[in-house]
Amino acid sequence: MIYQERGLWSAVILRAMEDLFGRSYENQRHAFVWIFYNDPDYFRVCNYANIDPMHVRKKAFYKIING
Numbered sequence: 001m002i003y004q005e006r007g008l009w010s011a012v013i014l015r016a017m018e019d020l021f022g023r024s025y026e027n028q029r030h031a032f033v034w035i036f037y038n039d040p041d042y043f044r045v046c047n048y049a050n051i052d053p054m055h056v057r058k059k060a061f062y063k064i065i066n067g
Contacts, residue, residue: 009049013056020060035060 019031034042035057046053 006049009045010051012045013049013051017056017060021063 016031016034019027020035022028033039043053046056
């Protein structure tokens, strides 16, 4: 996969994190389910972005707990 494609998939993960902590309850809920409920697409996107899915989850969980 080329560098630009990894950037695109990284942006998808970043958007999910923004949604998770954004103002829209609906977006928060969708992002939470996508990140924490073993959605196969979540793992696929993390793989495409070359990002450890568990690392993203840990960061999200830490932010949820600590604000």
